[in-house]
Every structure is written in structure tokens, then in C-alpha cells.
Amino acid sequence: MPSGSGRARRGASGWRAEQVPVRVRARVIALTRMTPPVGTGLSHWSTRELAKYLERTENITVSWHYIARIWREERLKPHRSGTFKISKDPAFAEKVADVIGLYLAPPGGAVVLSIDEKTQIQALDRTQPVLRSPSRRARSAPPTTSGTAPRTCSPP
Numbered sequence: 001m002p003s004g005s006g007r008a009r010r011g012a013s014g015w016r017a018e019q020v021p022v023r024v025r026a027r028v029i030a031l032t033r034m035t036p037p038v039g040t041g042l043s044h045w046s047t048r049e050l051a052k053y054l055e056r057t058e059n060i061t062v063s064w065h066y067i068a069r070i071w072r073e074e075r076l077k078p079h080r081s082g083t084f085k086i087s088k089d090p091a092f093a094e095k096v097a098d099v100i101g102l103y104l105a106p107p108g109g110a111v112v113l114s115i116d117e118k119t120q121i122q123a124l125d126r127t128q129p130v131l132r133s134p135s136r137r138a139r140s141a142p143p144t145t146s147g148t149a150p151r152t153c154s155p156p
Contacts, residue, residue, distance in 0.1 A: 024060055028067055032076050044078045047071070 031050060036042040042049060047064035054060040071077070086092070106112050 020062065020066065024062060025070060027054070027058070027060065028062065028070050029074060029076070032067075032071065032078050046079075 028050065031054070032045055036045055036049070036053070040049070040053065045053075047067040050067050051062055051064040054062060089095070102112050
């Protein structure tokens with residue numbers, strides 16, 4: 001197995017990963033922090049896809065286990081990366097300054113609350129109509145069991 005493969009090998013004292021050059025580790029971290037190239041069709045890296053990409057494009061062979069270990073050590077979570085879109089409103093900076101000013105110095109000891117709607121949750125119509133309760137109280141018949149039910153006798 002070539003050096004720098006990142007694959008595990010059993011030594012005398014148990015399982016150990018081979019030594020991987022620092023430049024390979026740095027490359028894994030750098031690629032993880034970047035959006036995958038358009039041609040890959042990926043929105044974010046997975047350990048397996050990154051390992052395949054490195055081997056295919058840069059001739060670097062590392063196992064996906066090694067990439068997962070780097071991600072754990074560096075606390076990288078590419079599947080949880082978020083985005084932020086800045087408004088194109090010309091008065092955006094002024095509005096931001098006003099809102100931040102409210103948080104930093106509320107007027108007259110007021111309490112400032114932030115409420116946001118959940119835009120991805122849609123209120124659905126009821127699947128069944130709401131039933132009105134009857135105006136009279138419902139009466140139930142007294143319970144009958146096989147031991148208390150009246151029997152009819154018929155001649156043989």
C-alpha cells in the first residue's frame with residue numbers, strides 16, 4: 001500500500017492509520033470548506049464523494065474513513081453549512097442599524113422581542129369537517145351481557 005493512502009493497517013500494538021502527508025490533510029480540509037465543483041452535481045461533500053474526487057482529479061488516494069476522522073477532529077460538518085442572503089433593499093444598512101440599536105439600547109427600559117415566521121411550514125386544511133356537538137345529551141342503553149340478556153324459549 002502506498003504511503004499517504006490514509007488507509008488503516010494493523011500493527012503490533014493494534015490498528016493504526018498510516019502517516020498521511022500534511023499537504024494531503026490540508027487539501028482535504030480546504031476542499032471540505034469549498035462548495036463542490038458544478039460538474040459533480042453535489043450541493044455539499046460526503047466523505048465517500050470527496051475520497052473519489054481526490055483520487056479522480058488529484059491522484060490522491062485516501063479512504064473515506066480517514067476523511068471522516070479529519071472532519072471529526074476539525075469539527076467540520078459540510079452537510080450542515082448554511083447560507084445567508086443579503087437584501088437588495090437600498091435602505092437595508094439603515095434598517096439593520098435601527099434594529100441593532102433597539103437591541104443594544106432599548107428605549108425606556110422596554111423589552112425587545114424577536115419573532116420570525118416559519119416560512120417552510122404550510123397550514124393545511126382539515127381533512128374532515130368539524131362536527132358540531134348535538135344539542136341533546138346522548139343517552140346510552142344499559143349494558144347487556146350474555147348472562148343478563150332475556151332469553152327466548154322455543155319448544156323443541
